[in-house]
Amino acid sequence: MKLWLLLRGELSKLFGQKGTYVGYGVLAVLVGFVVWFMWRHGPPFARSMTRSDDFIVAGKLVSWVSVARYIMEPALLVLVPLLVATVSGGLFAGEMVRGTMRTLLCRPVRRVSVATAKYLAGWIHAISLTAFLGLFGLCLGLAVLGRGELVTMRGGLTVLSEQVALLRLTEAYLMAALAMCAMASLATLFSQLVENPLTAMALAVGFLLVSATVGALPYFDWLKPYLLSTQMDDYTGLFHAQVAFGDLSWPLGCMAVYAVVPFVVGIIIFRYRDITC
């Protein structure tokens, strides 16, 4: 009961701040730009994907599903993680700076519940941002470009019917949401360790960038399967003609570990921490 009250409070705090909506606004602008680009340069864009005029592909290749698919890489590798980290980085540190944490903890609430509610709120925000990206992309794409198929070039030219494309997009966005939850967990954990929300955000984004840099170095090939940055774009495998779902279990498990471990560590830290703010 208290956990529900705390979660409701966290969500109302989160979505009661105008700053939270900046992220959605930024994503809306990005989607708008991509849709405008596809509308303006539609046929050349399709040709650039097929790389030749020799193919004859039936159907509409630039459509609403194309928007939702091709917005993923530019948004989900850096932008959405950054927006997630900005909000999650303030979950603890923001309350510490304002002093509201002590006001909150003077109430008869369990610290485990307080921390759990904050992590859950961070995850909900991360999922909502990811979902907004996909849904807004689909809606705006539908309004401007209309319905059609999805063409991808991964592992050869693949044309997915609209129905299959929507299913694959749903799965891909669910995977991406898990990755964003991992990012939210990391930022929330850092938010517990520092007193400035911006520092927490910088640490979380820094962690991701260092992870991506290390993953790009040949010497660290052995480490690559365990890095969050490596797993974050594994959803691309879902857009192959044949999906090897078994291959997705490792990245899914890896991202789940990145989401859960900071949460557990955070709970333990918060449970035993003195509140000095």
Added chain:
Amino acid sequence: MGELMSEAVALAGASKRYGATWAVRDLDLSVESGWIYGFLGPNGAGKSTTIRMLLGLMQPTSGAVRIWGEQVGRDGILGDGVVGALVEGPAFYEYFSGYRNLAMLAGLSGRVRPDELEWALRKVKLWGRHSDKVGTYSHGMRQRLAIAQALVPKPRLLVLDEPAQGLDPQGLAEVRDLLVELADEGMTVFLSSHLLHEVEQICSHVGVIVDGSLITSGRVCDLLASDGAYEVRVSDIGGAETVLREMRLVRELRRTGEDTVAVWLHEDKPEALNAGLVQAGIGVQGLREKRAELEEVYLQMAGAGAGEDSQGGEGP
């Protein structure tokens, strides 16, 4: 069990250490039910650390902290409606109204009725501005809201850290009256303050902490009790001093103002003192028992405590 306890607050050998520094050391403190207990001490003496230990915000390095007989742990402070607290100034969500802040926080202490929220807001004179965002409140209004949030749901023990901070004289008087009213209704109040005059007026008991150790604790009236001195206001201070020095009744005298002198007597006979002066032709304009003021007692004790012990008292 808690209902039968008469001891509201009990710290037994409570200590808190930060690295090599003791913020609070072996603190034994007891506050009985129904008291208004003033917790005094200079900056960095360990008041806030003690209050944080009391509320479970900090865990003592050693010793025990109990409220109504129950050990205070890290995981929240006891049950619903047991303790209301204001710690180190008001802290709220600026983008919410005062009412929403109050409702959200009070909701965590159990089911709270809207009329209880209204009661608290009216008590601190914020009803009427309750729908405004806290971001638009002055410091004094935030302080009032902080007191209101400590009052809902009505707790059995109210812990207030510097409740008068930022309040204007009218606000001070209102808070003073409110605390006395709540104590009359049976609420126990534990408050720290630097406003010694306020503490003197409303507290039944006080404790003084210096360098992390409690140097005195007791009833205000006992601490301020007269030591047998009388203060006399006379028309001729020089003549009065000459007369008084010759009187056998007078043990000691000290000039305390332009026309006042403090006189310590061998026997408690102020009428004889008055008669002696009048017979010598000195006009006596006033004669009253000289009571110490809390500030005087506090400064004496705090100074002595700091001199005796300088092993701790610095918070983080």
